[in-house]
Amino acid sequence: MPALDRSLLGAAFRKALQTSWVLIRVLLPAYIVVDLLKNTPVIPALGRAFGPWMAPLGLPGEAAMALVLGCLVNLYAAVGILAALGLTSGQVAVCGLMLGLSHTLIIEGTVLRSTGTRYLLLTFYRVAIALAVGFAAAPFFTT
Numbered sequence: 733m734p735a736l737d738r739s740l741l742g743a744a745f746r747k748a749l750q751t752s753w754v755l756i757r758v759l760l761p762a763y764i765v766v767d768l769l770k771n772t773p774v775i776p777a778l779g780r781a782f783g784p785w786m787a788p789l790g791l792p793g794e795a796a797m798a799l800v801l802g803c804l805v806n807l808y809a810a811v812g813i814l815a816a817l818g819l820t821s822g823q824v825a826v827c828g829l830m831l832g833l834s835h836t837l838i839i840e841g842t843v844l845r846s847t848g849t850r851y852l853l854l855t856f857y858r859v860a861i862a863l864a865v866g867f868a869a870a871p872f873f874t875t
Contacts, residue, residue: 755808762812766797770816789830789866790874791823802831803859804838822873829869834862 769775775794783793794817802810810831814824837855844851 758808759812762809763816766816790870825873830862830866834858
C-alpha cells in the first residue's frame with residue numbers, strides 16, 4: 733500500500749476540523765439552552781402542552797421541540813436538543829426516522845419552488861409520510 737501523501741492528509745484534517753466547527757456551533761448551543769431550560773418551568777410546560785400530540789408516537793412532549801427545529805431549521809439543532817432531553821434509544825430512533833423524511837423543510841421547499849415543482853404538495857407529502865412512519869415505528873421502538 734503506498735504511503736499517504738502528506739498534503740492529502742493535511743487537507744483531509746483541515747476539512748474535518750471545518751466540519752467539526754460547523755457542527756459544534758449548532759449542536760453545543762442547542763444542547764446548552766435545552767439543558768439550562770430543563771431546570772426552569774419552560775421545558776416541563778412545553779412537555780405538558782405537546783404531550784397529548786406526542787404520546788401516540790411514544791415520545792415525551794418535549795421532543796416536539798426537536799422535531800419542529802429539525803423540520804424548520806436543520807438536523808443538527810434537533811440532534812442537540814435530543815441529546816439534552818435524555819430520550820431512550822427507541823425514542824431517538826423514532827425522531828430520527830421522522831426527521832430523516834421531513835428535515836429542513838423551509839430551505840428544501842425554497843429549492844423545490846425554484847425548480848418549478850409543486851413544492852407545497854411535496855412538503856405536505858414529506859410531513860405526512862414522516863408522521864405515518866413515526867406512528868408505524870413507535871410500537872416497535874418505544875414499548
